[in-house]
Amino acid sequence: MTFDQIITDLKNKIYKPVYFLMGDEPFFIDKITNYIQENVLTEAEKSFNFSVLYGKDSDINNVIDNARRFPMMANYQIVILKEAQEIKNIDTLNYYIVSPLKSTILVVNFKYKTLDKRKKLYKALNKNKDAVIFESKKMYDSQIPKWIEYFLKQKGYSIDPKSTMLLAEYLGNDLSKIVNELEKLTIVLPANTKINAEHIEKNIGISKDFNVFELQNAIANKDVLKANRIINYFAKNQKQHNIIPTISALFNFFTKILQYHFVKDKSQRNVAATIGVSPYFVKDYSLAARNYNARKTVHAISLLREYDMKSKGVDNVSTEPGELLKELIFKIMH
Incomplete structure (x- = not known):
């Protein structure tokens, strides 16, 4: 599934028992994880049905035990495993993936790496229709200008090509950094604004003349x-x-x-x-x-x-x- 497909399903309250999010670009992994964390459960439900585990401090059996718990006074419980690339014997998770609990939403953040497709875990994820496996690939520099245009369009803004290239040249391909700067513009400029070099210089600080x-x-x-x-x-x-x-x-x-x-x-x-x-x-x-x-x-x-x-x-x-x-x-x- 693509990032947009995953987010659309989540907005429509179509939840899967497993989200295995991997790859070199942390931005999309964080976006999906944060959306699940902030929107699936109410604050009251989170008290008993929300847990965050870290790969360095957990073992895979502990993760599986948490995932197999039933929710309390809620339809779902959420278990988020961060830094999953640091956990030992992650391939053992395949025993849970084969038959995950429908009332658990297990979100695995496997950043800066991808699973070996020859391993049992990847095969189990790929085979199970109730599991989402998403690879978040780092964008090439050449892809950044179009992504900037797409991001701003989603927010109700447009931008001229010269300004797009100006941002791309100075902000590189760090999507989190790019979004932080673009959101500065969307906060101060009214919707439907066509962003230009003057807006960028005034609000982000990139000179329109000396760049x-x-x-x-x-x-x-x-x-x-x-x-x-x-x-x-x-x-x-x-x-x-x-x-x-x-x-x-x-x-x-x-x-x-x-x-x-x-x-x-x-x-x-x-x-x-x-x-x-x-x-x-x-x-x-x-x-x-x-x-x-x-x-x-x-x-x-x-x-x-x-x-x-x-x-x-x-x-x-x-x-x-x-x-x-x-x-x-x-x-x-x-």
């Missing part, structure tokens, strides 16, 4: 003055503009320019699909490709690799990150 996205545009346009203003700002604000993610973003940018050079069908839709960007940004890559032919693009990528190593101390003893970035941008643009 890696504007740096990419300056480099693409061969606007030396604008590029210098931005990298000087970065040099003075290294805590907010660390050189390593800046180089990483520029590396991705030039990699897509190189891909653009070798796309035969240069139509907007095909380019967007091939290099993995919004159609809105295809014109930017087209311009960059005109200013940086394939040879210059390969040279820029080589420089970015070299300065990535220097920024991490390789063949660099004393040059400050700000000075390294200035050197790098000068060499790319000249």
Whole structure:
């Protein structure tokens, strides 16, 4: 089942006896667990029918014993096993999964790992229609912009493509961090607002003028003055503009320019699909490709690799990150 399917069922009060939630992305695991914790039982019912166990402090037999208890003055009892990846002999849980108690909702948080599909536990979960097995996969950086748009749409907001990319570049793929920042916007802005760079700067603190996205545009346009203003700002604000993610973003940018050079069908839709960007940004890559032919693009990528190593101390003893970035941008643009 997908995350949306699970949440929809829960909202419709369709409960399963077992939710085995595993994978590298804790955000969705926490969301499902918290929804069950906060919505299935009343506060009065929780007094006798709600328990949280931790993998480090529990053994699997104790978990099974808790799951086999009947609820008291309620239709359900909830047992949440957190840090399940730390518990010993978790495969033994398969004996319970084969025939779980219908009045128990057992929620297992198996974070940052996935079950071995060859094990009895996975086979038991997969076979039992009363068990939900959900793998929460870490999102790729390229998936984040669409997820931001989707999240805001669910809340009744929209966002322009440039602002989406700005957030994605600065917040990375930590969904919990992204949601915290997006919720700041939804609190202060009225519903149906189309979020733009000004909203982001005012409420989240990401400058609309001095950011890696504007740096990419300056480099693409061969606007030396604008590029210098931005990298000087970065040099003075290294805590907010660390050189390593800046180089990483520029590396991705030039990699897509190189891909653009070798796309035969240069139509907007095909380019967007091939290099993995919004159609809105295809014109930017087209311009960059005109200013940086394939040879210059390969040279820029080589420089970015070299300065990535220097920024991490390789063949660099004393040059400050700000000075390294200035050197790098000068060499790319000249």
